Amino acid sequence: MEKDQDKILNDVTTGEYKYGFYSDIEMDRIPKGLSEEVVRLISGKKNEPEWLLDFRLKSYRHWLTMKMPTWPNLKIPPINYQEIIFYAAPKERKNLKSVDDIDPELKKTFDKLGIPLEEQKHLSGVAVDAVIDSVSIKTTFKETLAEMGIIFCSFSDAVKEYPDLVKRYMGSVVPYTDNFFATLNSAVFSDGSFCYIPKGVRCPMELSTYFRINSANTGQFERTLLIADEESYVSYLEGCTAPSRDENQLHAAIVEIVAEKNAEVKYSTVQNWYPGDREGKGGVFNFVTKRGMCKGENSKISWTQIETGSAITWKYPSCILRGDNSTGEFYSVAVTNNYQQADTGTKMTHIGKNTKSTIVSKGITAGHGQNSYRGLVKVLKNATNARNYSQCDSLLLGDKCGAHTFPYLEVDNQTAIVEHEATTSKIGEDQIFYCNQRGISTEDAIGLIVNGYAREVINKLPMEFAVEAQKLLQISLEGSVG
């Protein structure tokens, strides 16, 4: 059985990335490299107002003074920012009123990815904003949502149509000085999604952004801003893929969420960027800053992430619990296989009274993967009755991989209760034996156990995504997971 199991675990590495194709779309690219000129050029291409250009330049100048941090438990090859194309977009066609106007090649791309761009597909019940390389292509169900006062559009449109909202909230959760990659993003961000849920509105459908890197040598820098006004609710999904390429591509995005009084935001990510090949060549660097602010009383922000792709994942979706009685949640499954690396986790900052946070992180590591959980739970002095529970489990599927846990607990209030627990182990032979005994093959048994292990998190995803996530988990660990 031992041999059998080894063989199966070996097969782990044979799982192929099925979104690795490249679409030949007419693209508008700017020359590679980064300079103040480039920042101005991007801004110019998007006909941006003066204040946004100022924001970009301010960020760029600040970025020049920064150095890339070296503290993560990751091996990152040096990134040459002069070799990256900071803006690439499918050549624009005028009047994208109906689906037929979209470049057929582009449509094919999204069909291949299974993304419903056509609104006829009501069955899916999901409104999609599709972002390819640097720009948003199409936002579906825009009109239906508008009837309820919900704004769901590309970031560029929002800058033009709702400058006041953008001005008021952009950078309020992730300031342009926040960290190396957030500052870079603030300087060169291309597009992204913007969403505003007005007071008292419960968004009737899942909102979704689909990101795709297509061009070679480009970096993707999108920015998502999500505002849930008082008493509102929204569930937001994010998915991403990229073609298989030998070089590394940089993805440095920002997601900002603001939840006002009694609002609830649920943000789910299924991250499936190209993870590189079996030898660890190529793949996307996924360095994302995600942060939500529970601004008002009783607000709630919940992050759910399934991280299966990317050569290197380095992100910490966080919650600032400012409003009294606000709640932050973080559910994560991170899979690293082959030579993938992940250093991910969350930050929960308790500021308001009676704030609660829950962290459930499940790491699965196979091949030569390295998977780290890094989290901070910080209870400030005035955060009376703060409560945190963290649980971080790691599952090891192979003797060359590593799983690490680096929690930070900083408590400055005596009424706070902060708990953290973590376990690391491999799949128990007794568990596999039990399954074998009942006629379940070793492969199926491992699948069963891994699925059960991740269930707690997958259950938090919206239904359609949960199915998708489960499939993804299977592909990522193909061979060992039935």
Place this chain on the structure above:
Amino acid sequence: MNGKTEITEKYLDLYKENINKISGISSPYFNSFRESAFEKFSELGIPAKKNEAYKYTNLNTFFDHDYENYFMPVPADFIKAEPFRCEVTDLDAYGIVLLNGFYPTLNEKLRQLPNGIWIGSLNEAAIQFADKFEKHFGKYAKSETDGLVHLNTAMASGGLFIYVPEGVAMNRPVQVVNLIQSDEDTFTQHRNLIIAEKNSNFSIIICDHTLSPQKFLTNAVTEVFVGENAHFDIIRVQNEHNNACKITNTFIHQEKNSVTSSNNITLHGGLIRNNTYHYLGGEGAESYSYGLFLADKWQHIDNFVNVDHAFPHCTSNQLFKGVLDDMSTGAFNGRILVRPDAQGTFAYQKNNNILLTDDAKMDSKPQLEIYADDVKCSHGATIGQLDDDALFYLQSRGINKREARLMLMFGFAHEVIQNIKIEVLRERMDSLVMQRLKGELSRCASCMVKCG
């Protein structure tokens, strides 16, 4: 990491000033380490907040201070320490009194206990037991990030040496009472080496006391070698006044099938930092690391533990607890490292803390770094207050609130104390902790310093 700060410059002067004197009293082998160690220290500097391992501990107030005396003992110093007697009278142990970490060289410089155990001055041992000294000295105290270990290697002028020969089982522990006493503000660095050979069994209790109210800074390094199948216990009882800073670096190197336990009980101290490094350097080794601290006023107590599983089938367990009162701050930093070949590892880590006031602060950083798959590792950390339900339960049975709180806190602390294997000491610790929790004087009666 920190660059050459002004403080580092200061220690460079101190080094230049004293190096000849220090080298003069220690062996050439020891001296051969000094120069490179000082270079390493100059590179790393005094750990500052930017150093990940010292994120929560600020040493500046103690390292900035200009000490009047860099301590190197002269025989006359020891006369003052002579009359001291430990008050745990029924403790059946071989007693040794050190002054500021140094073995009194008044009479014999090395003393032989039954079964061929040797205890005495490190410098004397470097001559008499040159082969053993050179085999072990400087081999285990290594750090890539902590400049203080290197500062100690560069400048320590002596310390304690213990040698336990092969197969010797010592049924009485050795109690080392370390008195810290000086008429001037003093910076002291001492270096200890403990060698427990194959199949031996040895326990050591180290009690720290401050006898005068001056400002003290102690930076100690202890290297321990535990041979195959050997058992070794180290218990530290730290009792220093609020104006004293104690930094201990203990490096325990374990061979195959050896078992060690380390217990740090901190009852009192201005700033205490205990760095304990367990290296499991052979199959089947077991290591247990315990710690308990009770902090109040402006005290800061930091326990740093590093357990390195380098070989398969080793077991390790860490349990650290803290009770924080007044404006005290505490930190815990525990790391379990399982190296790629260390299959069959069991490693556990637990850190619980109670905050009693709004001004107390606790930072906890338990870490797991695992590069092998056939392992069972877990850690848990909590920061909170006494369980309301338990408190209510006791109150509902007629126990008043104050008493109930005491009982719960005592129970909390006892979980660490119960791991002390020496019964008399265990009882003594229980009663000291009880007194301490009640707010009564908990320092040993012989302590002459009245802390504010």
